[in-house]
Structures are given as C-alpha cells and as structure tokens.
Amino acid sequence: xxxxxxxxxxxxxxxxxxxxxxxxxxxxxxxxxxxxxxxxxxxxxxxxxxxxxxxxxxxxxxxxxxxxxxxxxxxxxxxxxxxxxxxxxxxxxxxxxxxxxxxxxxxxxxxxxxxxxxxxxxxxxxxxxxxxxxxxxxxxxxxxxxxxxxxxxxxxxxxxxxxxxxxxxxxxxxxxxxxxxxxxxxxxxxxxxxxxxxxxxxxxxxxxxxxxxxx
Numbered sequence: 688x689x690x691x692x693x694x695x696x697x698x699x700x701x702x703x704x705x706x707x708x709x710x711x712x713x714x715x716x717x718x719x720x721x722x723x724x725x726x727x728x729x730x731x732x733x734x735x736x737x738x739x740x741x742x743x744x745x746x747x748x749x750x751x752x753x754x755x756x757x758x759x760x761x762x763x764x765x766x767x768x769x770x771x772x773x774x775x776x777x778x779x780x781x782x783x784x785x786x787x788x789x790x791x792x793x794x795x796x797x798x799x800x801x802x803x804x805x806x807x808x809x810x811x812x813x814x815x816x817x818x819x820x821x822x823x824x825x826x827x828x829x830x831x832x833x834x835x836x837x838x839x840x841x842x843x844x845x846x847x848x849x850x851x852x853x854x855x856x857x858x859x860x861x862x863x864x865x866x867x868x869x870x871x872x873x874x875x876x877x878x879x880x881x882x883x884x885x886x887x888x889x890x891x892x893x894x895x896x897x898x899x900x901x902x
Contacts, residue, residue, distance in 0.1 A: 739802045746799040747771060751809070758806035758853060763817050768792035769809060778808045781816035790817045803853040807846045807863070810853070815842040836871040843867035 739757055744750035748771045755762070755769070767789050772780075775795030782791045798808035819838050827834025846855075846863050855863075 744799050744802050744805055746773065746796050750799065750805065751794055754802060754805045754809055758809070760806070760809045760813055762813060763790075765789040766792060766813065766817055769794050769813065778804070779812040781812045783821050792817065801856065801859065803855045804859050806853040807849065807855060807859070810849060811842045811846050815845050839871045840867060840873075843871070 739753065744754065751769055751771055754760070769779075769792040772793040772795055775793050776797070777795050778798040779795060780793045782793070783789075784791075792812045794805075794808060794812070798805050816838070819841070824834040824838050827837070843863055843866065846853075847860060850860050
C-alpha cells in the first residue's frame with residue numbers, strides 16, 4: 688500500500704512537471720513568433736499620398752478595396768477576402784475552418800466609422816491575425832494559457848502603433864485601447880489558477896502517504 692501510494696505520487700508529480708515544461712515551451716515559441724512578426728511588419732512601405740473620398744466610407748466591398756490599396760495593406764497569397772459582412776457585429780473577424788486552412792477575413796459595419804478605422808481594422812485582421820500561428824494559439828489555450836488573449840493583444844497593440852499611419856482620431860485610439868483592456872486584459876495564467884485545486888489534492892495525497900509511512 689505504501690509503495691503504491693508513493694509510486695502514484697511520483698507519477699503524478701512527473702506528469703505535472705512535463706505538463707509545465709511543455710506549456711512553457713509552447714508559450715515561449717508563440718512569443719518568439721510574435722516578436723518576429725512585429726519586426727517584419729514594421730518594415731511595411733506605405734504610400735502616404737492617400738486618395739480617399741472625404742467623410743466616412745460607405746459600408747461596401749468597394750470601400751474595402753480602396754482602403755487596402757491606399758493604406759498599403761499587404762495581402763497574403765493564401766487569404767480569402769477581405770469580404771464585407773453586413774451581419775458581422777464586430778469590426779472584423781479572421782476565421783480558419785481548420786488549423787491548416789486558409790484564413791477567411793470578414794469586415795463588419797463597425798469598421799466603416801472612418802477611413803482610418805477601416806484601414807486599422809484591415810491591418811488588425813490581415814497584417815497580424817492572418818500571419819499568426821493558429822496551431823500555436825490553440826495549443827496555448829489547451830495548455831491553460833491565454834493564447835487567444837495574447838493574439839488579440841498583439842493585434843490591438845499593432846493598431847495603436849500604426850495610429851499615425853491610418854490617421855486615427857484620438858477617440859478611435861481610445862476605443863481600441865479600451866476594447867483591448869476590457870475584453871483581453873493582462874491576466875494570470877489560467878493553468879496556474881487551475882493548478883490550485885490540483886495542488887490541494889496532491890498535498891492531501893502526500894499527507895496520506897506520509898501517514899502511511901509513519902505507521
């Protein structure tokens with residue numbers, strides 16, 4: 688009985704250590720890729736001689752095409768879109784039907800409040816999300832880390848870093864900043880929070896094993 692409890696305890700401890708190491712490696716890989724993307728995207732050449740109509744853009748596919756051209760949005764070869772989706776409630780959305788599938792980019796009505804916001808939304812979805820590793824994000828989520836939050840914060844920070852490029856008004860910048868803070872705040876690792884009840888269980892198991900050895 689004593690030997691069985693000791694072996695069980697050692698097995699669980701080893702499994703947790705492996706899980707921690709694996710999760711840490713996944714997060715480190717994701718952060719390394721994010722840094723590489725940021726350096727790559729910062730070198731985008733943009734034509735500052737914009738030829739955009741005055742006022743807010745019409746919510747149409749033609750406005751999207753005009754913004755892509757004038758803001759120098761660089762489209763990946765494997766992208767589907769960007770397409771205007773009148774039913775989409777968010778500014779934009781990037782989807783993959785499978786982890787290895789081509790990204791589908793949809794643009795909602797909220798993105799057409801100004802030409803700058805439209806360009807910023809396109810950059811958020813295309814220049815950041817379309818180049819992110821969805822498999823790494825998925826693995827981070829499975830490991831208990833905030834993979835989705837990390838990916839979204841990267842995209843919102845990219846928008847703020849390119850605010851001058853898109854001529855974003857101060858209220859647009861504040862909207863982006865507040866959206867990121869509200870929906871994707873910096874937070875403690877989900878894995879660490881999930882480990883709390885597991886740790887209590889292991890402590891009890893250890894106590895039982897110790898009691899058994901003392902008998």
